Amino acid sequence: MKIFLFLAAYLMELTNTSLFYRKSGNGPHPVILLHGFGQEHTVFDSWLTALEANHTVYAFDHYYHGQSTREDSPLSIAQWKHQFEDFLLREDITKFSIVGFSLGGRFALVTTTLFPERINRLILIAPDGIFRSIWFRVATSAPGNPLFKYLMLHPDRFNTLLNVFKQLGITSSAMVRFAQKELQGKDNRKRVYRTWTYFKPIQLPISTVAKVINQHRIQTHLILGTLDTIIPPDKIIPKTTKIRTLETHKLPYKHHHMIEASKTLVPSLLSGEFFD
Known part of the structure; x- marks a missing residue:
C-alpha cells in the first residue's frame, strides 16, 4: 500500500x-x-x-x-x-x-x-x-515558517513589522524598500513564500x-x-x-x-x- x-x-x-x-x-x-x-x-x-x-x-x-x-x-x-x-x-x-x-x-x-x-x-x-540571511533562516525554520506564511497572507501586518525593524535598526531602509516593492500584490507574496519555502532543500x-x-x-x-x-x-x-x-x-x-x-x-x- x-x-x-x-x-x-x-x-x-x-x-x-x-x-x-x-x-x-x-x-x-x-x-x-x-x-x-x-x-x-x-x-x-x-x-x-x-x-x-x-x-x-x-x-x-x-x-x-x-x-x-x-x-x-x-x-x-x-x-x-x-x-x-x-x-x-x-x-x-x-x-x-x-x-x-x-x-x-x-x-x-x-x-x-x-x-x-x-x-x-x-x-x-x-x-x-x-x-543564508537571518531572515531566510527564520522564515524557513519549523517554528518560523507558519508565521512567514501568515505575514504573506496579511501584508498590512508585514509592513508594520518591517517598519518596526527599520526603526530599531534591525534592517536597512534599502532592504525595507526592496521588500515592500517585491511584495506588492498577492501573486508576488505567494511566489516569495513558495520560493523561500520549497527551494530551501536545494541550497x-x-x-x-x-x-x-x-x-x-x-x-x-x-x-x-x-x-x-x-x-x-x-x-x-x-x-x-x-x-x-x-x-x-x-x-x-x-x-x-x-x-x-x-x-x-x-x-x-x-x-x-x-x-x-
Missing part, C-alpha cells in the same frame, strides 16, 4: 510539473541562463545578440515563475536532477556552461554539483545560495560546492555589484575563498541592474573556454 501511494504521488508530481525554457541561436556551445526571483527567461533578451553567434542559448523559467509550473511542495535535489537530466537528454547536450543571477545562482550551484563533469564554465551573478553548503568545483577544476566567475544591498559582496567573498578556480569581478551597480550591467562581460568570460 505504501509503495502504491508513493508511486501515485510521484506520478502526480510529474503530471503537474512543467519546466519551461526557450532555445535560441545555433552556436556549437550550449549555455544555460537562469534568472532571478520575480523574473522570467525574457530578462536575458538583451544578451542574445552577443551570445547566439557562438552558443545555443537555453533561457529557463524557474518553477513558480513564467511558464514553469510545479505543485506546492519542497523541491528535492533528486527531483531537480531528474528534471534537468530530462532536459539534457531531450536536447542531446553533453557539456554546457551555466549562468545564474540571484535565485538562478542557487540553481546553478546545485546543478554544477550534480553534473560537474559536464560543466564547461560556471558564472554566478550576485548569486543567492552562498550565504547546499558552499563548502560542498567548493569541493566539487575544485575536484573537477571548473572555471568559475563571480560577478558582484559594489552597490548591491541584497547580495552584498562582503557577505559573499569571504565564503568563496576556498574555490581555487574562482575569478571575482566587481561592477558599480545595484542588484536589479546586474543583468544589464553584465551583458558584455558574460560573453567575454564564456569565450575561449573550449578546447579541442
